[in-house]
Amino acid sequence: MAGSKVDAKVVLLGKSYAGKTCLVERYLKNRFLGDTVPYQNTIGAAYGAKTVTINGKNIVIGIWDTAGSERYEAMSRIYYRGARAAILCFDLTDKSSFDRVRFWIGELRQHESECKIYLCGTKYDLIAEDPEKRAVSVSDAKSLAVDCMADLFETSSKTGKDILEMFNKIAQNYVASKNLKEEKAEDQSFVLKESGRRHHCLCTS
Amino acid sequence: MAALGEAEQVVATTDSDQGDFNEAEAPGKSDDAPFFPSDSIEELIYDDLTEADHQTLHKGTIHSIVRQTSYDSRSETPNTVDQDTPDISAGEESLEDSAETQVNSNSISVGEQEECLDAEVEDEEDVNSPNWKNQKKHVFILSESGKPVYSRHGHEDKLVTIMGVMQALVSFVQDSKDSLRSIVAGKHKFVFLVRDHLILVGVTRGTDSTQQMLLQLMYVYNQVISVLTHSQLSKIFKQRRNYDLRRLLTGAEKFFDNLLNLMDSEPGLLLSAVRCLPLDNQVRDIIAQTIVQNAKVKDLVFALIIAKNQLVTLVRMKKYYLHSMDLHLIINLVNASESFKEAESWTPICLPKFDASGYLQAHVSYLDSDCQVCLLLLSVDRDSFFTLSECKDKIKTRLTRYNALEAIDSSLRRKSYSTQQCGITDLRHFLYKARSTAQYTSPELEAPYCLPGEDERLFGMYQYLHHRIHTSGRPLKILFHVGQYETLLGWVTQGFELYAVFGPLVTKTGAIHAVNKLLRWIKREEDRLFILNSPTF
Numbered sequence: 225m226a227g228s229k230v231d232a233k234v235v236l237l238g239k240s241y242a243g244k245t246c247l248v249e250r251y252l253k254n255r256f257l258g259d260t261v262p263y264q265n266t267i268g269a270a271y272g273a274k275t276v277t278i279n280g281k282n283i284v285i286g287i288w289d290t291a292g293s294e295r296y297e298a299m300s301r302i303y304y305r306g307a308r309a310a311i312l313c314f315d316l317t318d319k320s321s322f323d324r325v326r327f328w329i330g331e332l333r334q335h336e337s338e339c340k341i342y343l344c345g346t347k348y349d350l351i352a353e354d355p356e357k358r359a360v361s362v363s364d365a366k367s368l369a370v371d372c373m374a375d376l377f378e379t380s381s382k383t384g385k386d387i388l389e390m391f392n393k394i395a396q397n398y399v400a401s402k403n404l405k406e407e408k409a410e411d412q413s414f415v416l417k418e419s420g421r422r423h424h425c426l427c428t429s
Numbered sequence: 430m431a432a433l434g435e436a437e438q439v440v441a442t443t444d445s446d447q448g449d450f451n452e453a454e455a456p457g458k459s460d461d462a463p464f465f466p467s468d469s470i471e472e473l474i475y476d477d478l479t480e481a482d483h484q485t486l487h488k489g490t491i492h493s494i495v496r497q498t499s500y501d502s503r504s505e506t507p508n509t510v511d512q513d514t515p516d517i518s519a520g521e522e523s524l525e526d527s528a529e530t531q532v533n534s535n536s537i538s539v540g541e542q543e544e545c546l547d548a549e550v551e552d553e554e555d556v557n558s559p560n561w562k563n564q565k566k567h568v569f570i571l572s573e574s575g576k577p578v579y580s581r582h583g584h585e586d587k588l589v590t591i592m593g594v595m596q597a598l599v600s601f602v603q604d605s606k607d608s609l610r611s612i613v614a615g616k617h618k619f620v621f622l623v624r625d626h627l628i629l630v631g632v633t634r635g636t637d638s639t640q641q642m643l644l645q646l647m648y649v650y651n652q653v654i655s656v657l658t659h660s661q662l663s664k665i666f667k668q669r670r671n672y673d674l675r676r677l678l679t680g681a682e683k684f685f686d687n688l689l690n691l692m693d694s695e696p697g698l699l700l701s702a703v704r705c706l707p708l709d710n711q712v713r714d715i716i717a718q719t720i721v722q723n724a725k726v727k728d729l730v731f732a733l734i735i736a737k738n739q740l741v742t743l744v745r746m747k748k749y750y751l752h753s754m755d756l757h758l759i760i761n762l763v764n765a766s767e768s769f770k771e772a773e774s775w776t777p778i779c780l781p782k783f784d785a786s787g788y789l790q791a792h793v794s795y796l797d798s799d800c801q802v803c804l805l806l807l808s809v810d811r812d813s814f815f816t817l818s819e820c821k822d823k824i825k826t827r828l829t830r831y832n833a834l835e836a837i838d839s840s841l842r843r844k845s846y847s848t849q850q851c852g853i854t855d856l857r858h859f860l861y862k863a864r865s866t867a868q869y870t871s872p873e874l875e876a877p878y879c880l881p882g883e884d885e886r887l888f889g890m891y892q893y894l895h896h897r898i899h900t901s902g903r904p905l906k907i908l909f910h911v912g913q914y915e916t917l918l919g920w921v922t923q924g925f926e927l928y929a930v931f932g933p934l935v936t937k938t939g940a941i942h943a944v945n946k947l948l949r950w951i952k953r954e955e956d957r958l959f960i961l962n963s964p965t966f
Contacts (some may be wrong), residue, residue: 270774
């Protein structure tokens with residue numbers, strides 16, 4: 225997108241009430257309002273940015289917190305287009321939200337093959353309180369993560385568990401893949417020149 | 430209104446009896462209005478409303494803007510009008526978002542009635558519960574095949590039967606090539622609006638007239654379109670007639686709830702007019718110019734600032750106007766959404782009067798830390814978020830530098846103005862609408878109307894007055910009405926509509942003298958109370 229000073233675009237996707245907004249709220253503002261403020265569904269998508277330092281380098285992460293309502297799904301491409309990472313959120317206490325994750329995996333594979341996927345089970349604090357509430361087993365989540373080559377996190381926006389870790393991982397992976405790309409890009413320019421010369425040779429001979 | 434029924438004397442003046450009424454002046458008049466003077470209620474003819482949508486809804490505006498402005502740059506095809514229909518084949522998750530609906534229905538019941546505090550919770554949503562029956566006004570949306578879509582009170586799931594009855598009534602009358610408009614039963618009025626794919630039903634035992642209910646149902650229908658677009662709605666129901674539309678409307682219930690609440694208290698929706706935040710003419714010009722200069726972005730159609738349901742300024746693309754009905758939907762969007770306060774947002778919105786077939790993309794942000802001054806930038810370019818975000822930063826910086834935000838803030842804190850400022854004794858309250866600009870003004874509610882229940886009674890009297898004047902059978906120009914607790918005067922001309930409330934003892938000549946004085950006062954203040962010019966990009 226034009227005019228953005230953003231390095232890594234991160235998009236949050238998942239069923240409504242999965243806890244995407246709370247996750248972003250915890251990461252960007254380090255606070256949790258879920259207990260005091262009644263649930264408010266997001267309209268469209270909200271945007272926030274944060275600068276992190278990885279290996280002494282500043283990286284701006286631009287985060288798109290999308291609405292989970294079904295009617296936005298048809299339009300969700302405008303939010304995840306060009307994203308470097310997608311956090312697919314599901315509520316650990318709600319099986320249907322986990323099933324929805326598969327839809328998003330399919331969607332991303334089809335349109336944004338470059339986008340790295342992170343699976344994020346939310347509301348871990350509820351499970352820590354009462355293990356009975358768990359509706360998505362660790363093994364199910366893990367096998368899905370393996371399937372789509374994703375990292376898996378179980379987070380709690382209330383306690384802050386694993387949220388910084390997840391975003392740090394995203395930033396590190398972004399830097400690593402960028403470095404890799406730069407190397408590749410150098411390789412490619414070299415190859416191109418060479419093949420051009422060869423082509424030329426073939427023509428004249 | 431029981432109070433109106435007792436000891437009242439109605440005097441309807443005719444043309445010959447208005448020597449004292451001077452029609453020439455219409456304060457707040459302007460030929461360069463920022464938006465369309467909208468359908469006022471007398472133009473609300475039922476047949477027009479029930480006409481096929483393609484004749485009444487505007488379409489293709491977005492396409493023509495995109496065509497005009499983007500042939501030079503983008504190789505990509507214009508991507509605004511998104512006709513992707515979400516996958517509607519999967520029916521497995523009809524119960525999803527139950528948590529959300531729960532939250533919503535809770536908030537409804539908290540907002541409306543004190544009596545339900547101790548009411549039987551399980552009974553609350555039942556058709557037979559006294560609480561449900563005692564609601565003053567019900568609004569239902571159902572699909573053509575009778576599936577519940579929305580109910581203002583109670584839970585749609587429990588209303589399947591009653592909605593089936595409504596559908597049966599409508600289709601029974603339709604069978605004889607006729608249409609069901611309304612039923613009056615005792616104190617209750619049942620009003621029906623049948624549009625493409627949806628049936629809307631309003632039931633009231635309040636002061637709303639049938640036509641006023643119809644207007645409200647129109648707003649509700651447009652709210653559905655605003656969320657889904659007409660194209661999407663048609664496509665879905667063409668694919669599956671018995672589709673459960675609630676799936677696509679999850680999370681949008683609050684827009685309907687909020688809109689209906691606004692309609693019960695905001696005269697603007699009744700009058701089809703918008704209230705502007707009183708501001709010094711120069712300050713308003715500075716704000717508009719700041720937006721014009723700092724938001725010169727291709728494909729930006731409208732830029733507006735809204736503060737506490739009042740319009741601060743509106744800048745538009747040349748040739749395109751905003752309809753006041755659309756503006757009310759925008760105000761409702763801002764008013765109903767807490768989530769905009771947390772972060773800059775980028776959301777699709779369809780404006781039915783502007784173009785019912787596609788979405789505009791709205792950049793929504795608050796300019797002040799108290800989240801009262803909301804800037805909306807509406808574009809047809811879906812990828813312009815960051816460009817618009819930069820514009821917003823610039824606008825915010827400039828407005829802060831020119832002390833314009835401060836001016837808005839102090840106008841908000843001062844509230845509107847007091848009736849006393851008009852200097853007319855015995856005048857308690859009034860509504861004044863400038864018809865050419867579709868804007869209205871009214872003073873703050875003051876004693877006795879700030880008591881609980883009294884504001885509602887006042888609104889009911891305005892509804893009554895408005896209805897009597899606009900009733901299609903016998904439209905009036907002037908109505909002088911002596912009620913038990915106050916005297917009302919309504920006066921409608923080509924240029925304006927004025928509804929004034931006086932103490933009970935005012936005489937007719939006294940009232941006429943007073944409104945003439947009031948018109949002069951409004952004329953003096955018009956630069957502050959109305960937006961009389963319409964800046965463009």
